Amino acid sequence: MAIMLHPDTSADIARVSEALAMLTPRWNVRILSALAGQPLRYQEIVHEVPWLQSGQLSPKLRQLCEAGLVQRDEHSSRHVTYGHTDRAAELMTVLRLVATWAERYLGKPEQPLSAIEQIEDSLALLSGRHTAAILWVLKIRGEAGGRTLARLVMPGNEVTSVYPPLRQLVADALVDTDGMGQPYRLSASGAGLGPVLGALSAWAAGAPLPQGAQHPVWGRFKAAPAPQRWVSNQSPSQLPAPVTVPPPNRTVHAPSLAWQSGDLFSHATPPRPQALTAGGPRR
Missing domain, CATH: 1.10.10 (Arc Repressor Mutant, subunit A)
Incomplete structure (x- = not known):
């Protein structure tokens, strides 16, 4: 682009x-969330993401491994686990x-x-x-x-x-x-x-x-307030609380990065009634 x-x-x-x-892409965030704890074996991941059809999990795990987000550890020929990098x-x-x-x-x-x-x-x-x-x-x-x-x-x-x-x-x-x-x-x-x-x-x-x-x-923003509650019974514990950062000490006017550029991954329509409400689900 x-x-x-x-x-x-x-x-x-x-x-x-x-x-x-x-x-x-669908299910990527769910797979990463399932792996937020200890490493899991393949069938354990299947249990955590039962919505995936047969044959869909393997290519997604491979893509996430290639992206440097999931680590595959082969303990033996019959014992392989997947976990977060x-x-x-x-x-x-x-x-x-x-x-x-x-x-x-x-x-x-x-x-x-x-x-x-x-x-x-x-x-x-x-x-x-x-x-x-x-x-x-x-x-x-x-x-x-x-x-x-x-x-x-x-x-x-x-x-x-x-x-x-x-x-x-x-x-x-x-x-x-x-x-x-x-x-x-x-x-x-x-x-x-x-x-x-x-x-x-x-x-x-x-x-x-x-x-x-x-x-x-x-x-140049103020820290966003934490939500008062989650909107379902699903526990958010797998998503750790955001890092608390102090506001910047100075105002930066030039649109240039303060850090060195690096690789992305670890390896090489009716009007809205209120402007404050962002778009709804796209499912």
Whole structure:
């Protein structure tokens, strides 16, 4: 994806987009959550994720191993276990921040959702093509018209190409506008993604998660309050509490990263009644 932005910002967006693309496929978050405790044997994982059809688990475990999130240990020819890598353990903290954001901003369905379902729906809102780039530009500029967004996010494409993703972001209540021809800006729920995107950016760059509070774009936020309760009987204990980070001591104006770029993984539509409510489930 070619983005006409500062090279550090463009690389940051690309890493976050790649991380979201890896997490969003169905069942990936559930498999990682199942492995949050002690390593499990294959049949034990099958018991934890019974929704997977026969033959679906093996390729997903292989993909997560290749991504550096799951470690496969062969103790003997008949004893193989799967567990988290250090990268996956850090990622669970990021997912806990996603759950906190969802509890505050995600549209409430008629039937309460589990924490995992809320995380899956939140990631689906963020994983659309060009979504991360548009959110970054609007956070940096405050507001921007469609032509400006098209020039920055989709250089070389027709200006009209930017409007389908913008319409989706407006429908998902992550972006606001006063009407056709008017500039776009982040909604309250879009701006509330600061802790999530700052931490996800730090994780994707291989930086310590507390550095998300000093992110050059998303670092100027107050710590999001913890949800008062979970919306289902499912225990959130497998998703550790987010790292508490102090607010940045200085305001960073230049959209350049404070850390070294690193590999992503361990190895090489009716209007919303309230702007504060983000889009509902995509199932």
